[in-house]
Amino acid sequence: FHGNDVVYFRQPWDSLFFQSTYPKNRALIILDRPVYKPGQKILGRITLLRRRGDRYVPTDGEADVRIKDPYGNTVFSDEFETNENGTYHFEFKTTREISTGYYTVEVDFENEKSSREFMIKDYVKPSFEIFAETEPRFILSGKLITLKVKLKYLDGKPLSNGQVSLYCHEYMDFYEEKMFYKDSKFTDENGEAVFSVVTSKDYIGYLTLQILANDESGIQVEKTIDLYVHRDEVxxxxxxxxxxxxxxxxxxxxxxxxxxxxxxxxxxxxxxxxxxxxxxxxxxxxxxxxxxxxxxxxNEYRVFYRYFHPREEEGEWVSLKVIKEGDLHPGSEFTVVLSSDFPGILVVGGEKMDEIILVDRTVKKTLKIREDEFSDRYFMIFKSVDGRTRRWVYPIVHEERVGKLEITTDKKEYQPGETIHFSLRNVGEDESKVISVVDKGVYLIREDRFSISNYLYPTMKYPNFQITSSLNHLNLYELFSFEKKIKSHVFTSSKEGGKGYVRQYFPDTAFWVYDAKGNEFSFKAPDTITTWRINVVSISERGIKEGRKEIKVTKPFEVKVFTPPFLIENDSFTGYIVIKNMTGEVGKVRIDVEVDGGNTTFKNGEYELKKTLRLPLRISNVRENLSITAYASFNDHKDAIR
Incomplete structure (x- = not known):
């Protein structure tokens, strides 16, 4: 073809060292949430999937599951056979002494491995979150930045009198940073605090704003904002x-x-x-x-670093034109016209190499995408005899492989103890569903960034095939999987006493079903004043659908008890009773505190109340199983918490 040149084509599809972007078999691993405390139960569902056409569908089969700790030790294992829906569920009860860190659920299905990561952390769940915005959006050195911080409880109410600390850092180079500003303020009745920061003169580069906030509980929440500072409007x-x-x-x-x-x-x-x-x-x-x-x-500077060989610019030496009608789909036919100053080889394909075309400077060729094409990209690589390479990439549009389902609720807001009804739309009643309802505060500890679509059908950034003169090795990220769920949650009951309903059930997961049928569901709202996140995944041979919706559980009148995160016997401490009043009314509130397993000097009685009331709670001689119950009544409003 060209002297003694040797061209080597490599498509390591069946190589022992190559793992396909789209393996034949996969396991979809769904957990009820992304992080757990030591002693809590891990709930999970596994669905086995197999390729059919251009998508994955559920299949029955046998597989192995293991949970590995941060050191690679197996702490749970099981050999299982799926039910008729291709699913299997498991529970793993952790101990109070279990090691904290990142754990992995691994599934081996016909010698192909899938995995999903979760975390065990001895956390204290936050009850509020930080919102922040800066002005102006385009920041110049030596100029003023206004930072507005807003604290909100998870049910949406503003957090007043919360302490906000701000630390601002500049980076002189890769290794050296300088804190040039720090301040601390308390939020107003709207939960807001405003900071004014002036950047250093002639500084250019990234600026980090570190925001630390805490409420009466002393629990700290952090948020970081990265900004870029310019020297000129360029x-x-x-x-x-x-x-x-x-x-x-x-x-x-x-x-x-x-x-x-x-x-x-x-x-x-x-x-x-x-x-x-x-x-x-x-x-x-x-x-x-x-x-x-x-x-x-x-006056503006920018530094560029070259870490890789630069891409070849399409210039006069080569051009390619694709003639097609509309978008490219699996099964589509289209025509390519390539012109080059030099002879060469054109290789085309999506997930696999489809054709090798010899090009004597010009070629016109009609091509067809495979009916079972899995990739969402079609690659065309041209290598000329003088060593130049040019690559073109075109999107492949598939019929919906991971769809969206709609979740509707009978109300926008609920009170603790109410029954929450929700319905599913755009999904068949006979399809198997995984449902979890998790406290939003859990996601402030560790956000769940898992995406079913990205897991099953990741975008192929690079082709699996190469034209080269040496061995090509394609590294892929470890496969992370997904779904999450388990069996129906059993509630402990909150008590209705002579002084009203006592809130005492505060789970992280409020509802969990791992293989549900139908589209109508209900569960009792726990006693946590928060926002709950409903996560639903539907899996069937017709496809996979997922949906998410947030619902608020709140009260206009609320009593809170703040204590240290842990105590020892015979300990003494000062906590706080906090009353939050969003009714718009003022007057006297009646507060009664009962302590079992300790002594208190708190005086039960009436106190003046406007919006927020904060009273010290002194407790001494702490014994095992300390229990604190606070009752509050205000006009026609009541709340109690244990």
Missing amino acids: IIDGEFLRMEGKDFIKLKITDPNGNPLSGKGKIWLGDLEREFELKDGKAIVDVDDAWKVTVKFK
Whole structure:
């Protein structure tokens, strides 16, 4: 074809060392939540899946499941056979002494492994979250930044008199940071605190705002905001590319509104300084073999580092045109027209290599995407005889493989102890469903970023095949799986006493069903004043659907008890009784406190109440199984908590 050149094609589909982006078999692992305390029960469901056409469908079979601790030790294992829906559920009761850290659920299904990570942490669940916004959006050095922080309880009420501390850091280089501002304030009755920060003069780079907040409980919640500080009203973007055997940087420079700029700028390649001309926001500058390039336009600087070989820019030497009707789908036919200054080889395919086409400078070829194509991208790679490579990528559109289901509730808000009814839409009643209802505070400890769509059908960023003269090794991230759920939750009952309903049931997971049929469900709202997240996954041969909805459980009049997170026998401490009044009424509140397993000096009686009342609660001589019950009544409103 071209002298003595040897071209080596590698598609490691059946290689012992290669793991496909879309393996033949998968296991979908669903847990009721992403983080657990030592001593809590881990609830899970596993659904075995097999490829059929361009998607995964449930299948029956036998598999092994293991839970491994942070040190790789197996703490739970089982060999199982799925039911008729292709599912299996498990429970694992942790001990109080179990090691904290990251754990992994591993499933081996016909020699193909799937996994899902979760965390065990001895946490205290937060009852509020931080919201923050900065002005202006485009930040200049030496100028004022206004940071507005708002604290909200998880049922949406503002957190007044909460302490907010702000620490601001600048980064002088990769290793050195400098704290240039710190302050502490208390939130107003709307839960807001406002900070004014002036950035250092002539500073350019990233700025970190670290926000720490706590309420009467002393539990600290943290939020971090990263901002970029500019020296001038200029935005510099760029990428490295290679043309005709030389390396360049392609610059795009605009104002903050995206309008292109023009003028002269400077560029440094180590100690070598060059000028460039910017026209309509664009410039291409020769950078030799420099790995670090500094660009200056007006007073703005930007440093670019080259970690990889730059991509080949499509220039006059090669062009490709795709002739098609509408989007590309599995089974679509289309025509490619390629023209090149040099002969070469064009390789095309999605998940697998479909065709190898010899190109004598020009070629016109009709191609067809496989009916069972799994990938969401179609790759075309051209390698010329002089060693140049060019790659084109086109999206493949599949019929919905992971759909959305709708969750509706009979009310927007509920009170503790009420029955919550919710319904599912866009899903068949006979489809197997996994349902969990989890306190939003759990996700503030560790957010669940798991996506079924990304897990089963990840985007192929790079093709599985290569044209090369040496062995190609494709590294993929460890497979993480998903679904989460278990068996129906059994409630302990809250008590109705002579002084009213006593709130004393505060679970992290309020409801869990691992293999439910039908579309109508209900459960009793726990006693936590919070927002609950309903997670639903439906799995059947017709496809997979998922949905999520948040619901509030709240009260306009609420009593809270704040104590230390742990105590020892004979301990003494000062906690707090806090009354939150969102009724709009004022007057006297009656407070009674009962202590079992300790002594208290708290005086039961009436106290003046406006919006928030905070009273010290002194307890001494703590004994085993300390129990504190606080009753509060105000006009026609009552609340009690144990």
